[in-house]
Amino acid sequence: MQVKVKLVNAFTENPKGGNPAGVVLEADNLTDEQMIEISSKLGFSESAFVQKSENADFKVRFFSPTQEVDLCGHATIATFHSLIESGQIDFRTLEMKVVTQETKSGVLPVKCNRNGLIVMTQKKSEFYQMENDRDLISRLLHIKTEDLMEYPIQSVSTGTPKLIIPVKSLDVLYKIKPDLDGIKEYCKRTGTKGFYPFTFETKEKSDFHARQFNPLAGINEDPITGVAAGALGAYIVQHKLSDKNQFVVEQGYIMNKSGKIYVQISDEIKVGGYAFTVGEKNLQVKSPP
Numbered sequence: 001m002q003v004k005v006k007l008v009n010a011f012t013e014n015p016k017g018g019n020p021a022g023v024v025l026e027a028d029n030l031t032d033e034q035m036i037e038i039s040s041k042l043g044f045s046e047s048a049f050v051q052k053s054e055n056a057d058f059k060v061r062f063f064s065p066t067q068e069v070d071l072c073g074h075a076t077i078a079t080f081h082s083l084i085e086s087g088q089i090d091f092r093t094l095e096m097k098v099v100t101q102e103t104k105s106g107v108l109p110v111k112c113n114r115n116g117l118i119v120m121t122q123k124k125s126e127f128y129q130m131e132n133d134r135d136l137i138s139r140l141l142h143i144k145t146e147d148l149m150e151y152p153i154q155s156v157s158t159g160t161p162k163l164i165i166p167v168k169s170l171d172v173l174y175k176i177k178p179d180l181d182g183i184k185e186y187c188k189r190t191g192t193k194g195f196y197p198f199t200f201e202t203k204e205k206s207d208f209h210a211r212q213f214n215p216l217a218g219i220n221e222d223p224i225t226g227v228a229a230g231a232l233g234a235y236i237v238q239h240k241l242s243d244k245n246q247f248v249v250e251q252g253y254i255m256n257k258s259g260k261i262y263v264q265i266s267d268e269i270k271v272g273g274y275a276f277t278v279g280e281k282n283l284q285v286k287s288p289p
Helices: 032-042 073-085 134-141 170-175 180-190 226-238
Strands: 002-010 019-024 046-051 058-063 096-103 106-113 118-122 126-130 154-157 161-166 195-199 208-210 212-214 219-222 246-251 259-265 269-273 275-284
Touching: 002 032, 002 073, 019 032, 019 073, 032 046, 032 058, 032 275, 046 073, 058 073, 073 096, 073 106, 073 118, 073 226, 073 269, 073 275, 118 226, 126 226, 134 161, 134 180, 134 195, 154 226, 161 226, 170 195, 170 208, 180 212, 195 226, 208 226, 226 246, 226 259, 226 269
Parallel strands: 019 046, 058 096, 161 195, 208 246
Antiparallel strands: 002 019, 002 275, 046 058, 096 106, 106 118, 118 269, 126 154, 154 161, 195 208, 195 212, 212 219, 246 259, 259 269
């Protein structure tokens, strides 16, 4: 059977930047195996599949090339950009409309603006045990222990737990050569789902520059990661590392897929960005037995 997939770059306003995601707008009849097959054929870090929901406006399931994931920021932005383009979200005379998505992380609101900005609400932040073995983390990133800042290394979740790792500079961040097998084993052992090293040094007028490695989900490096940026914002506020509660996180520059994530931390954690549709693809997938 053939499946139509929209190809969308999230957290960017141009076709060359951002994090690519596949979006299937009519996925009610697809099996889990078919969704993994589609995600694997596309080869993006995650793709999204829209289904009918009894609990929300839309049900959205997210798959990496190897497995289903609870929540994905960039694929959410790509999905609701596609729903607007297809006319399934109709603004009528409104400048902004709030809709809901049912995910494995719960039912979450998504604010869609006529100007193209899409803002997703993530789960309330959860903070896990701090990682005190700084030598281990530096070895897994192939940097020196003194390259790490003195702030905590901690797994934080706003939908998916990410290990937040503060490093001293952009130079250090760009020198990282991740031990993917080691990171995979670490994530299996601790339950975290990806390393998110960041620095206060930035390329543009942003607050942080970050990278993400999640080999356990088949993602060696992710260009731009919405759920990790939400976790980073929560971490910054929790540890009082800034007097702000609104941040801009830049990511993907080392991969030539630059983009920006807008994060607001208040009673709710909100992560937003723009998206750009770059095309469509028809994929042949195996029919269920």
